[in-house]
Amino acid sequence: MINQQEQIIMPKSLKDLRPVYVVGVGWHRYQRLSGTPYVSLGLHAIRQSLADAGIAWTDVESSYMGTGYLGMAPGLPMLRYLGATGRHLVHVENASASGSAAFRHACIEVAAGMADVALAVGVDKPETTRHPVTGLSSLANDAIAFFTHYALLMDQYAQEHGAKPEDIALVAVKNLYNGSLNPNAHRQEERSLDEILNGRKLSGWLTPLQCCPVGEGAAAVIVASEDAIKRLSIDPDRAIRVAASAACSERSGLDWPVDVALTQVTMADALQQAGLKPQNVDVLEVHDAFTIEEVQYAESLGFCKPGEAVHLLKEGAFNIGGKMAVSPSGGLIAMGHPVGPTGVGQIGEITMQLRGEAGLRQHKGAKVGLAHMIGNGPMCYAHILQKP
Incomplete structure (x- = not known):
């Protein structure tokens, strides 16, 4: 039992935990919407990140997938092509920051010692724009883009x-x-x-070239602990x-x-x-x-x-x-x-x-x-x- 008078001090930064390193990166080119399945987009980026790190898919202990438009649990049918390892998978939807949130939580898990190698992947095919239905009206719904x-x-x-x-x-x-x-x-x-x-x-x-294009694509990053870098013979000079x-x-x-x-x-x-x-x-x-x-x-x-x-x-x-x-x-x-x-x-x-x-x-x-x-x-x- 914890004494109610005792204060529980939680770390507030990654530097309070063990070091985390980016060891692998990969992309599928961002592009206009095409007939390419999102699964192919994501797998291309993940495989590139694994090759960049010089590790195997079975070395990845945890995965975080950021997506804004793909619906419920889209990582499951994508990652099974790499092999059904039974490892931890979390889907993150946080608007434009979905990928950033996925990366943050992958880092936290490795920093906390709950995993040595984690994947953060973002993939999307934004064919439609979905907004939550709050049931509340707004005078500006149709006036402000x-x-x-x-x-x-x-x-x-x-x-x-x-x-x-x-x-x-x-x-x-x-x-x-x-x-x-x-x-x-x-x-x-x-x-x-x-x-x-x-x-x-x-x-x-504002003209079109001063606004971002919204298409499809994928990006993947692998983060690892120092222990994993040594154990898996990852090049420390590229970490x-x-x-x-x-x-x-x-x-x-x-x-x-x-x-x-x-x-x-x-x-x-x-x-x-x-x-x-x-x-x-x-x-x-x-x-x-x-x-x-x-x-x-x-x-x-x-x-x-x-x-x-x-x-x-x-x-x-x-x-x-x-x-x-x-x-x-x-x-x-x-x-x-x-x-x-x-x-x-x-x-x-x-x-x-x-x-x-x-x-x-x-x-x-x-x-x-x-x-x-x-x-x-x-x-x-x-x-x-x-x-x-």
Whole structure:
């Protein structure tokens, strides 16, 4: 029995537990909806991650699958093609942050010593949009779309900081260039500023190339303990430490817009866990479903003051090879946003960067990377990876 006067102190960060490392990464290219079954998408990414780690499927002790649109328990018919091992499987649905949540819980299980090797996989084919039926009416149900919300944010940011449409559209110029270097990206074509700005207006300044494409795809990451790395003869020089995992959901008292306020809180928590400062981050992958998000989230990190991100963007500070490479994968704008895989894919990109294996996208000397993901506004995740 526990004395009621005794306090139970629970660890608040991964650093309070045993070390966790990313040892394998894999993708199926993000792409337009096709006739490819989701099972094939997911298996391709998982097999690639196993090969990257140099381990067998039977070495994986636990699996977490992030998905937003596939219905009940889609991992069961997918994973049985690898072999029915009877190991632990959890399905995670958390909107755009489904993959990030799957990765977080895989890390926690390994860090807690309940497994030595765990898989986090995201896979999706978002053919329809499903919203929960709450039974409560809203005056804005048919009036406000996602892009309208972000068009309003662009307008507010421009008025407060004197930014122009072409300033914020530079996010798309940069990320579409990065995507042209990424064989796993949905969009692989570089576009000029004029091409981006002259597209049809969806809402306010927003044009299609300033919004993320939502298609299909898969991403997989394998995490392991130090014991597993030694036992399975995994190359320790390619193992990347998960230094922090932070998560936050909507709460009262936050300033509008909530996703920006949540980002600031969650990123600060992750940095504190890892004992790092914003200036220590070499690679930042953010939830840039719309161009304005990258600008606001870079400022939320604390890398620069409010209103300064646009100026740094224009100077090339967020380019690959700049002060901090922001979304070298191409971000959601170019890499794409198939929902379930998105957060897992961010972890994979940062792992490649910290290993020095990102090829033409390589940010020289990268040692610290931060992955940020928003889930439908009220949820936020931040993970910091660090080269040992």
